[in-house]
Amino acid sequence: MRHRLLARALPAFVLLAAVAGPAMAQEALTYQQPPSPIADILDTKPTPSSSLSPNRTTLALFDRSNLPPIAELAEPMLRLGGYRINPRNNGQANSRVSWLTGLSFQPVAGGEARAVQLPANARFLSPSWSPDGSKVALLMDAPTGLELWVVDVATARASKLTEARVNAATGSAFDWTPDSAGLVVRLTPQGRGAAPDVSRPPAGPIVAESMGRVAPARTYQDLLSDAGDEALFDHYFTSQLTYVPINGRGARDLGAPAVYLGASVSPDGRHVLTTTVKRPYSYVVPAGLFPSETRVIDLQGRAVHQVADLPLRDNVPTPFDAVAPGPRSIQWRADAPATLVWTEAQDGGDPRTPSEVRDRVFMLAAPFNAQPTTLIDLNERYGGITWGDADTALVTSRWFNTRHETRYVIDPSNPGTGRVLLERNYQDQYNNPGSPLTEPNAQGFNVARFAADGRLLMTGPGATREGEYPFLAAMDLNTGQSERLWTSATGEYESIVGVLDDGARRLVTRRETKNDPANLFVRDLNAATTTPLTHFTDPAPQLAGVSRQLITYTRADGVQLSGTLYLPAGYDKDRDGPLPLVMWAYPAEFTDAAVAGQVVDTANRFVRPGGSSHLFLLTQGYAVLDDPSMPIIGKDGAEPNDTYIEQLTASAEAAVNAVVELGVADRDRIAVGGHSYGAFMTANLLAHTDLFRTGIARSGAYNRTLTPFGFQAEQRTYWEAPETYNEMSPFAFANRVNEPILLIHGEADDNSGTFPVQSERFYAALKGNGAQVRYVVLPLEAHGYRARESVGHTLWETVRWLDQYVKNAPPRAAE
Template identity: 65%
Template sequence: MRIKNGRRTSVALLAFSALIAFAPLHAAESGYKTPPAPIAQILDAAPTPSVMVSPERKVMALLGRENLPSIAAVSEPILRLAGYRINPRNNGPIEARALWLNSLSFEDVATGKVREVALPKGTRFLTPRWSADGSKLAFLADADGGLALWVVDVKTATATKLTDGIVNAAFSASFDWTPDGQALLIPAIVAGRGAPPVEDTTPTGPIVQESKGRSAAIRTYQDLLGNAHDEALFDYYFTSQLTRVAFDGTTKTIGQPAIYAGIAVSPDGKYLLTTKLKRPYSYLVPAGRFPTEIAVSTIDGQPVKVLADRPLTDNLPAAFDAVPVGVRSVSWRSDAPSTLVWAEAQDGGNPKTKVAIHDSLFTLNAPFDGAPVKLIDLEQRYAGLDWGRTDVALVTSRWFDTRNEKLFLIDPSKPGTGKVIGDRNYQDRYNDPGSVVSRRTKDGETVLHFTPDGKSVFVTGSGASAAGEFPFVGQMSLADGKVTRLWQSAAPYYEAPVALADEAGKTVITRRESKTDAPNYFIRPVATSSKPRALTAFPDRAPQFAGVSKQTITYQRADGVKLSGTLYLPAGYDKAKDGPLPLLMWAYPEEFTDASVAGQTVDSGNRFTRPGGISHLFLLTQGYAVLDGPSMPIIGKDGAEPNDTYVEQLTASAKAAVDAVVALGVADRNRIAVGGHSYGAFMTANLLAHTDLFRAGIARSGAYNRTLTPFGFQSEQRTYWEATKTYTEMSPFTYVRNIKDPILLIHGEADDNSGTFPVQSERFYAALKGAGANVRYVVLPNEAHGYRARESTLHTLWEMTDWLDKYVKNAPPRPAKKD
């Protein structure tokens, strides 16, 4: 436009000058970049299929998976409501989170014969589920309006579409088989619900929130409701009608429409356990804390009993073991026709209350008109229950402050007491007894898998020790909890049990891999040394990565804590000929209460390693060494809070790691970078602020100012006002003027993780820029906490490679320090 007024011209020129002065240094850059070969080729290779073993262990479902979605798919409209993100097109999961499947085959375990299921071209589906007898497999397929319910007959390998896109997957892409396997129960979109509510952009008044002296220490949540229109959208998209779908496609509605957050059919198929959310909603907490009704109805929807009518829960204490008051964690007893079990806090929901009993478990049998029976009192928080038979069940309790876990053997027919058969630090990998194995009965019940003599239950575990990780099948004695290993993986393989292949536990289906062998499935005898039989022959999806070497290295921190990490070296590397390499250290701190547990080392040398997504291991293809997962333990000893010495312990661990790789002769001390994602990004910024160990840093999707997470973060339970000094000293934002080495900040524009709002990187960048730091800030459009789109993934890897090439690989020697 031609401007005639001289004054307007002057103002325009001044405005243009201001834009130039404050424009980012790389404003001219645009478009997504592609990293150097062979990174893109590896990313674009077809994903390895996943596998599901049928309940009766006779058939395996082979499930083809989609590769990375496009940025166009990830950029579909998204609704962010009450802590959930949904795609309004299908009333279901957004592309950034949905792991779509696109092919289905059945393999007979005994013969190896494979039958492919013919699906319509372009079919993509989620959450496949076996019927109790393994004769059918159901799934939900993508469709406009909602998700469509399909069922596949295993014997004929034929798929039938039972409904159009009517399944409401706003909470999750879930459905239930009826126990008799003759029908399915779905949350359906309410028929005739009409068009979504339209927002009136003219305000009717201010949005007012008020608190009248009641303590409500609430952590930082994302995607909360913000106004009346959000409330209307939440009602519209999350309300569903429970519906029974028969195999001929006929449907029958059950009860009235409601916002069903959970649905469970009783084992005998006579009752429904429902969790409904109600108004008034909150703008401060996600949907899981909205007023909640937990109730039982008949399978036809007739009300039977209300177990809990919980008000809005927005005042939980900040402690991790805090829970709502009253009935919670309600479920069906899986080995009985229709018996409910639930937990109730005995400390008002506050773990800091000094009481002998913190939780109690109760049961109530149909028709639910009697008094509840106390099953057991617990000194800790209830953490799970595995049902076995009339006289055997296993209850697990945990306590965060001590990281302690207890396993109780109880006799449900004699309620009131239990026997401790397991007592351990749940972070202790060396002494992990494994997890109990469950099985599905012919009646559809899920129960513990007992050994033939009934005196033990089968368990599977990681078999971690200082020598490595060798998964096992074992049996746990119900008398004392002692575990006897029946079979264990051996070098050079990492072979993990997937399912016991027979009732007596004589054979097991495993997933086996080695340094050079891609993961595949096998069946093998448990008690003999006979060779396993291969069930699949999936190829190496990234042969370009073959030849990369890795080893577990161990070293020691200055205070004596044992540390370890996995050292990767590029294919063809020869230390004598090539000398020290530029190295990237990629880590994630973890809190412990026991130094001996924190120092445990588990060698991963038998694992088959191939990178995917935004993995830092792709840097190995560009001539970098990588120290992956070097221990960064933050230890609170003798009741002390770990984070009170966070910086000291973090920097000591980093120095020990740098010294270790330099001493091995594989890393050039002058060319080492540090990086991490989320809490690892927080770590990265702190290490650049408090040490001069690194030439550059890469911080992805992090948080840098702990005053923006004042009610706790990570494993910190104290609030900012209870630990102001710790919050301040842990925040790299406080020490931004100390950061002299280049730092790359990357953040998803739509980060959905609690505490890592994009504003964390935005403000950190502004502070770094103000301090004169060498910083680059990259915002990935429409990406969440993890990045999913192909374009975003490739660009992230380009940014990382370019940054390290510029400031690490080709970095000049550092000037000598002056005395």
């Protein structure tokens, strides 16, 4: 029987294969360090993150861990039901966890921050304010599991509430009660015992069958695969729901153990909304689509009401506007004591079925013994509710095919209808009205904030061609008109962290400029003053002299394009001449050419690279064109991808011409690169153009027949659009790749569609056709690279490859 426990010795090498000319070689290579100053920047302590307390008096400042050592990723890992977990602590795998290492409290009124004394070498996650803002709960890592701790703000003291039994396999593990007196926690069952032994020989074959039932499924990672996986899933995902008071006395179990995927306490603190999964499990979809039951229980664990009993959902149609039949998006109404809200598709969940009503939103108040009330009917898919007060809420609906969004104003006290507040293309950056400003109410649920005159407070990025300038506005819900109350100043990027007074005249903001790192301030709108709360410094001063400018240019078909051009510190075009340049991009699909051509300057943002960022190349004498527009536009109802190669090529040609005409790049020394869908783009550009000397493709997918039920923004199946799938697959054109290409892939990639076999098979195709290709496999790494050794080695490979094939390469022979 094959089990899914990945326990291995710490890898001392990176596996790679290389082709140089006609010879092929396999290498065992130890992890390499990138050149100076990249390694120093990678080892710099990250800037703390922050969170404002619900009572508006305190900022929690969290110290963050740096890139973890590969030894952390080498801990055993289980892949079960779409999740990756660490069996040592019954939490998520280290590749998916960003640990916090310290906590301090900064009074908003000013003064020194007070550090919380935590155990030596402490690391924790999931910090959560109590509704009254007096405490912070968190999960502390311990040798044998995760412990629930609580930190008192007044004393800055931390104390342990539970033993190492918290079950965080699904991520979320606890929820505060509204009175801030306790938490509902998922614990591993008392006396659970050892995990089942799945190393025994199998009892028989694994059989799957489908007898004519249509059940398409997109590619998923980390699924169950046999009876051993099912046994492990039951062991590690079964939880005992438990009420744990913060005084440590009177903890009690709520019902029997079950496989919980969710548990949320109602605003009145009398009920818990739970979702559990049950057998039969599936080997083709993740746990979120297993048969499930959503119920309301009381604080004694007794069943009160069944909201939904759903079957296996492995037959949802492939279009993005498709959903499963039955109740979904089940939640508590934020501004009512105990009212359930959910939506159900009225078209069977299939957007191809004609229907005037796509989704119907229902509401049902405790004691849950009446018929549900229709809150509103929608002609698009439900996108969520922002609750305001007894007679005001905002409902959003969206339709992917058209990128259309509708926002409705509804009166929950008079359900059944809604009034359209606004409609928009949700990809339109320039005309984004923002989103309602929300903050926790007394029960800890986020609700909308209103101005004194009843208008709804809105905040958003404020995107214009000149840049993003976050704002605070008041919107009249009768007319949809907004008045700007405050906008970030020219040359600054200042966003709202929280509101400090009922009139929304005192704000906590996070402000940065091109040259100044982000710090927290108290902004008084009446006095027009700011008071600094933090003094974080530049984490990478080695990059302070880098220049940055937005460049704009036009594609051959008239579509407006743009990109951010970075030039190394001290570079002088007249003195130094054209530079080797790297273009790093990621295509995007649009239905409107005007929206696709929108330009937003980032000159007011503080930019420093992290992880395996391509911007580190600026320290090595390269220019970088970051995020040059690669729009794939579907016009007049046509599918964007039917002309993917033509549009991609046209965008790349326009970008190359733009940087050459500026005099900063040598046409003969330009490389292209990207991650994930950007890697797919890179391979296609090398296969279909001769614009670039080389390409760097990280964690990509190259054969679209391996994602036959859709990928990225492609909704059609392979059998509906075989020509498009084939023409978009660089694997099919591997014989045309005549420039060197560096392939990098995480050995344990967890992203849907980018299985490591994609790079493995593409490498084999390139090798078989005589290409110059280097294939690097990063042990233990997922879709994004986490370990310090992996990140450092990736950057070493990148610099070394570009130096060989771009910076120091001889001129190409005339064609």
